[in-house]
Amino acid sequence: MTAVSFSQTQPPAIVIEAEPAQPLLPVQPDRRILAIALPGLPTNRITRARAGHSWRSAGHPEPGPLACAENLKGALRLSALNHAARARGLRPGQGVAEARAICPDLDVVPADPAADARVLEALADWADRYTPLVGCDGPDGLFLDISGCAHLFGGERALLADCMGRLFHLGFEASAAIAPNPALAWALARHQPGRIAIPDEIPILMPGLPVSALRLPQEVTAALSRLGLKRVGDLVDAPRAPLTRRFGRELLCRIDRMKGHESEPISPRRPVAAIMAERRLAEPVGDIEAIGELVGRLAASLKETLAERGSGVRRAELRLFRVDGAVRRIEVGTARPLRDPARLCRLFAERLASIGEDFDAGFGFELIRLSVPVFEPLSDEQADFEGRGADEAGFHDLADRLAARLGPARVLLPVPVDSHVPERAINLRPFSSEGGTSDAAPAVPLAPVSAAARPLRLLARPEPVTAVAAVPEGPPVIFSWRNTRHRVGRAEGPERIAAEWWTEGEDALTRDYYRVEDEAGRRYWLFREGLYEREPGTPRWFLHGLFV
Numbered sequence: 001m002t003a004v005s006f007s008q009t010q011p012p013a014i015v016i017e018a019e020p021a022q023p024l025l026p027v028q029p030d031r032r033i034l035a036i037a038l039p040g041l042p043t044n045r046i047t048r049a050r051a052g053h054s055w056r057s058a059g060h061p062e063p064g065p066l067a068c069a070e071n072l073k074g075a076l077r078l079s080a081l082n083h084a085a086r087a088r089g090l091r092p093g094q095g096v097a098e099a100r101a102i103c104p105d106l107d108v109v110p111a112d113p114a115a116d117a118r119v120l121e122a123l124a125d126w127a128d129r130y131t132p133l134v135g136c137d138g139p140d141g142l143f144l145d146i147s148g149c150a151h152l153f154g155g156e157r158a159l160l161a162d163c164m165g166r167l168f169h170l171g172f173e174a175s176a177a178i179a180p181n182p183a184l185a186w187a188l189a190r191h192q193p194g195r196i197a198i199p200d201e202i203p204i205l206m207p208g209l210p211v212s213a214l215r216l217p218q219e220v221t222a223a224l225s226r227l228g229l230k231r232v233g234d235l236v237d238a239p240r241a242p243l244t245r246r247f248g249r250e251l252l253c254r255i256d257r258m259k260g261h262e263s264e265p266i267s268p269r270r271p272v273a274a275i276m277a278e279r280r281l282a283e284p285v286g287d288i289e290a291i292g293e294l295v296g297r298l299a300a301s302l303k304e305t306l307a308e309r310g311s312g313v314r315r316a317e318l319r320l321f322r323v324d325g326a327v328r329r330i331e332v333g334t335a336r337p338l339r340d341p342a343r344l345c346r347l348f349a350e351r352l353a354s355i356g357e358d359f360d361a362g363f364g365f366e367l368i369r370l371s372v373p374v375f376e377p378l379s380d381e382q383a384d385f386e387g388r389g390a391d392e393a394g395f396h397d398l399a400d401r402l403a404a405r406l407g408p409a410r411v412l413l414p415v416p417v418d419s420h421v422p423e424r425a426i427n428l429r430p431f432s433s434e435g436g437t438s439d440a441a442p443a444v445p446l447a448p449v450s451a452a453a454r455p456l457r458l459l460a461r462p463e464p465v466t467a468v469a470a471v472p473e474g475p476p477v478i479f480s481w482r483n484t485r486h487r488v489g490r491a492e493g494p495e496r497i498a499a500e501w502w503t504e505g506e507d508a509l510t511r512d513y514y515r516v517e518d519e520a521g522r523r524y525w526l527f528r529e530g531l532y533e534r535e536p537g538t539p540r541w542f543l544h545g546l547f548v
Contacts, residue, residue: 030199032156032178033266034144035185036127036163037193038120040173041140042068042080045119046109048171053324057169065103069096070111079111083173113139123172124269125327128319129367130159132273135266141189143182143266156196170325182264183257187213199260206258207233214254220247232258273317273371275309277301284323284364288352291320291368295348298370299341312337312378318348321367328365330355332404333432335396337378343397350404403432420497421511422458422544453495453515455525455545462542465526472532475514479526481543486518494528509535515547523547 038044043066051060065085067078076096088103100106116139124142127134130153133145146159153159156178167174175193179185184202187209188195197205209232211224224247229235235243235255243251256262277298285291295318306312314337320328332347352359403411412428419425467479475491493514500508513527524546530539 030147030180031145032147032150032180033182033185034130034146034160034163034176034178035137035182035189036142036144036167036174036176037186037189038123038140038142038172038174039190040080040082041119042111042116043082043085044172045116047082051171053171054169055171057171065090065106067099067106067108068111069108070113078108116140121269122326125329126170126321126325127163128270128327129321130163132270132276133266133268135268137182137186141186143185145266146178160194160196166325181257181260182266183215183254184260186215187258202259206236207231209233211235214251214258216251216254220251223247271373273373275302275305275375276369276371278367278369280367281365284366286361286364288359291365292345292349292352294368295370296341296345298368299344302370302372303339303341306339306372306375306378309375310377310379311375312339313344313372313374314376315372315374316344316347317371317373319369319371320365321369322361323363323366326362328359332400333408333430334400335403335432337376338400339378343400347400347404350401354405354407399431403430408432419500421499422454422497423461455523455547457548458525458545459543462527462544465541465543467526467528467541469528473512473528476516476526476541479516479541479543481524486522486524488516489519490517491515497527509537513544 046066046068047055047063051063055063062084063082065088066082067085067090068080069076070079071077072079072093078090078092078094078096078099081090081092085103085106088106090099090103090106096108100108120136120139120142124134124136127142127144131144131146131149135143137143146156150156150159153162160176160178164174164176175189177185177188177193177195177197179188179195179197180199180202184197184205188197188205191209191213192205195205211230211232211234212221213232214221216224224230224235229238232255235251236259240252253262257264279294279298285294313334315331315333318330318332320330322328330348330351332344332351334347338344399411408430411431413431414426415429417425417427463481465479465481467476469476475488475493477488479486479488491514494512495514497511497513499510509530511527511529513525515523516526517523525544526541527544528539528541530537532539
């Protein structure tokens, strides 16, 4: 068994009892959960903003009593305290007036739960360096499923020490523990920090834990204490039926989860990619060219894995872990599955170039990870005599590079829709969006329309015009558009387009389209909306497009 002890002014120090060395690969498939408790997250956030992120390791003096306060049940009460405030005897839930009477120099700051949540999410991204299975645990904790990951850091002891040391240097007060299930790991992180428990130790550790370690509602914990049931051991061997009748099913559920008899899943914040590669650097790098070279090596290492799966990349994500804990995420998408490392590297190079001066490397990146969260089947292609594929430097490659440089929302692909109404007949979606280009064809083929029947330039929305026709349902002879009067020399039509039968209101009115040419030779696409005496309202004229 291993214990970790830490103080407020020095990084955590590992105290190791004699035990056999851990193998490089886990010998048991047991689930291993690392729980991290951050009780001082709100006050640490404020101190980091005032004294810098490395205030604890840079030799800064311990800040004075600091507390966050929020309105609880109609009164201003303390919600979070730093170490100095707790040392003065203050406690969460205490009224601000009473706290100031006990500690006159108390610095009270309004609570900001949204800012605390952003910091916790940033820490969850930071913890992704240890495992991709990272979940948030309430407002002040994290769960990391490190099953099969500890050997990458020299074992669980080294991983725990590295995690605590980094949090110390980032300016956070934290405690952590490792256990076979999340319930026990949560309890040990807050009541026996530093523990590394194995399954055989669960019956030994559970009885000594307080009832609050079960994460029950506060009123249930208080009721158990009034009955003299203050330890988990008082409940483990107690009759289950009376406990259920008195305190509900959740109490027994919490006990079973801590025993490991009932599973408690961890929901990762981000989907875990099935294909990934990473490089841990001995010296941090911040140069874009060096990062591009590393991305090329990682992409080359993924090629064989993709080939074994018969797949190609549709969306790739690059995560850059900075020395100061910040994490930068960069994504690129592809119009069609690709496996060529050079092409994938060019896409990331375009994306990095588009960021430009906004790319802040700080003191450099110490970990680079390339993952493929979305991939699709890709069949092998016959190369030509020069060893190049038919699609190299083709249209899709150009579209992917433009999307990487300009952003996927700037490179759009028109997709036909099952509608004869012109403005609803086409949808625009990102060219490199997931799903490929195979969904571009409509489910039900529409009747072919001659290219000459549609204008090259279609207005985003039909614009109203004032028109005069020789007969009520005939073509216009004169119309005014944008304060300009046009006399029609030639007209062709009508082409009648009716809306879908399920539409209602103005969208359901019939349109009669005309191709007209004015006396100056300019050609327009106009329509009359509504039918005389057959549809409600007075028919109106609109201009919908221009023939160039």
